[in-house]
Amino acid sequence: MKEKCITIKAEDLNKSYNGVKVVTELSFTVEREQIFGLLGANGAGKTTAIECLLGPKAFEAGSIEVLGMNPVKERRKLFERVGVQFQESAYQEKISVGELCEVTAALYRNPADYETLLMQFGLSDKKKSCVSELSGGQRQRLFIVLALIPDPEVVFLDELTTGLDAKARREVWRYLERMKENGLTILITSHFMDEVEILCDKILILKKGLTVFSGTVKEAVEASPAENLEDAYLWFTDEEGTNGKEEQNHESL
Amino acid sequence: MRAFRTLLKIECKLSLRGMDMVIFAILMPVVVTIILGAVFGNRPAFEGASYSFLAQSFGAVSTIAVCAGGVMGLPLVISDYRNKKILKRLKVTPVQPGLILAVETVVYALYSICSLLLVYGTAAIFFGYRLEGSWPLFLSAYVLVIVSMFSIGLMVGGLAPNTKTAGLIASILYFPMLIFSGATLPYEVMPRVMQNLADIMPLTQGIKLLKAMSLGLPAGEVFLPIVLMLSIALICTGISVRFFRWE
Numbered sequence: 001m002k003e004k005c006i007t008i009k010a011e012d013l014n015k016s017y018n019g020v021k022v023v024t025e026l027s028f029t030v031e032r033e034q035i036f037g038l039l040g041a042n043g044a045g046k047t048t049a050i051e052c053l054l055g056p057k058a059f060e061a062g063s064i065e066v067l068g069m070n071p072v073k074e075r076r077k078l079f080e081r082v083g084v085q086f087q088e089s090a091y092q093e094k095i096s097v098g099e100l101c102e103v104t105a106a107l108y109r110n111p112a113d114y115e116t117l118l119m120q121f122g123l124s125d126k127k128k129s130c131v132s133e134l135s136g137g138q139r140q141r142l143f144i145v146l147a148l149i150p151d152p153e154v155v156f157l158d159e160l161t162t163g164l165d166a167k168a169r170r171e172v173w174r175y176l177e178r179m180k181e182n183g184l185t186i187l188i189t190s191h192f193m194d195e196v197e198i199l200c201d202k203i204l205i206l207k208k209g210l211t212v213f214s215g216t217v218k219e220a221v222e223a224s225p226a227e228n229l230e231d232a233y234l235w236f237t238d239e240e241g242t243n244g245k246e247e248q249n250h251e252s253l
Numbered sequence: 254m255r256a257f258r259t260l261l262k263i264e265c266k267l268s269l270r271g272m273d274m275v276i277f278a279i280l281m282p283v284v285v286t287i288i289l290g291a292v293f294g295n296r297p298a299f300e301g302a303s304y305s306f307l308a309q310s311f312g313a314v315s316t317i318a319v320c321a322g323g324v325m326g327l328p329l330v331i332s333d334y335r336n337k338k339i340l341k342r343l344k345v346t347p348v349q350p351g352l353i354l355a356v357e358t359v360v361y362a363l364y365s366i367c368s369l370l371l372v373y374g375t376a377a378i379f380f381g382y383r384l385e386g387s388w389p390l391f392l393s394a395y396v397l398v399i400v401s402m403f404s405i406g407l408m409v410g411g412l413a414p415n416t417k418t419a420g421l422i423a424s425i426l427y428f429p430m431l432i433f434s435g436a437t438l439p440y441e442v443m444p445r446v447m448q449n450l451a452d453i454m455p456l457t458q459g460i461k462l463l464k465a466m467s468l469g470l471p472a473g474e475v476f477l478p479i480v481l482m483l484s485i486a487l488i489c490t491g492i493s494v495r496f497f498r499w500e
Contacts, residue, residue: 054344054345055344055345056341056344056345056499056500075344075347076347076348077347079345079346079347080347082345084342084345086338086341086342090337090338090339090341090342091337091339092264092267092334092337092339093267093333093337094267094270094271095263095267099263099266099267102259102263103259103260103263105259106255106256106258106259106260107256107343107346107347107348108346108347109347150346
């Protein structure tokens with residue numbers, strides 16, 4: 001059996017804004033070649049958790065290791081091997097697809113060949129187009145290309161498929177699975193349970209910053225009275241407010 | 254270095270695509286030079302002056318681009334890139350986010366240098382202008398003006414909470430300075446009261462310094478402008494470094 005190799009490790013992560021806890025005691029590990037799903041409603045703390053994991057946001061307590069490195073102290077070394085796509089993707093107005101790829105590649109010492117990536121993701125003919133003129137699906141594919149330009153071992157993708165139509169989402173899934181087969185570790189956030197069910201090896205469900213479930217999709221369904229992940233997710237997060245599960249001791253606003 | 258070069262190349266392209274700086278930093282100073290040359294010709298600056306009106310204004314006109322880049326271009330691009338999360342994005346790459354600030358500073362410095370060359374070329378070819386003072390001194394003064402004006406821009410861009418505020422502050426700084434510091438409307442033709450008001454603007458002091466250097470005037474009057482420009486550069490850079498908002 002292949003030795004288990006921990007790629008991302010978070011321990012007891014805590015983060016609050018103005019005294020309000022946004023992330024509480026978050027702990028999880030992601031192994032190599034896994035797709036890990038960080039789930040939760042809007043405002044559950046997914047994006048904050050990612051930003052703490054990657055370093056731009058300081059956290060109060062806990063520890064984080066990505067590829068055995070501290071993302072703040074070993075930032076320059078770590079981010080040669082990590083690709084990131086934030087929820088709202090950052091690019092200059094009027095920049096073309098080719099230019100954005102070129103400039104991204106220039107930030108890394110040994111970047112992947114972006115021409116090949118663009119070809120793989122069906123964007124070769126869009127090189128001269130302005131990024132802002134791409135369709136939603138094309139733009140999300142471009143953002144995956146950008147996250148892959150570092151030739152990374154780990155990628156973080158925040159709500160990659162939000163705003164895409166069904167066909168475009170399927171396409172993105174196919175690419176993610178191919179990336180995994182190529183040996184990548186992927187952390188995604190999502191609130192679409194269908195894609196989580198198909199893609200994720202392990203999931204963690206956040207509710208107001210608290211971990212309400214951590215394990216595989218199968219375990220999540222088994223641990224709840226529900227029969228599929230969507231119902232189980234709703235049960236865990238109690239979004240319908242119908243189950244009598246005891247209210248967790250989170251601080252309310 | 255490769256990151257810097259590629260970023261510089263692309264940022265220059267994007268800036269040229271925007272056209273604003275081409276109009277305000279490249280075309281406008283040349284047009285002003287032509288107007289001043291055509292209207293005042295090579296008449297002496299005032300009765301009995303040893304230098305022409307155009308020679309007197311050369312230093313001033315050469316700062317139009319510095320003003321446009323420093324207090325308009327820089328603050329706008331910095332707050333825009335913060336707003337678009339480009340600064341934050343760079344934090345999850347191997348490069349320092351400050352790299353983009355260095356690149357933008359160089360982009361606007363390039364506009365200033367191009368403008369200086371074009372203004373000089375226009376004045377020299379069409380109106381027979383020659384710099385009376387020493388080139389090294391004039392260029393040193395020019396660099397000082399760039400440094401102090403750009404430091405104001407970095408501070409405004411670095412501290413403004415959003416693009417709207419940055420735009421507002423930039424306009425408040427840019428338009429009065431462009432018109433009343435002597436960059437376009439010659440300081441020498443302003444009434445006394447207006448001159449006194451203009452004196453509080455940092456660019457006015459910079460222009461006085463450039464005027465003295467370009468005409469080869471005695472160095473006695475330049476002490477105050479030099480101290481002022483240096484202080485502005487130090488204070489504004491200090492504040493930007495301390496309080497810069499990356500997101």
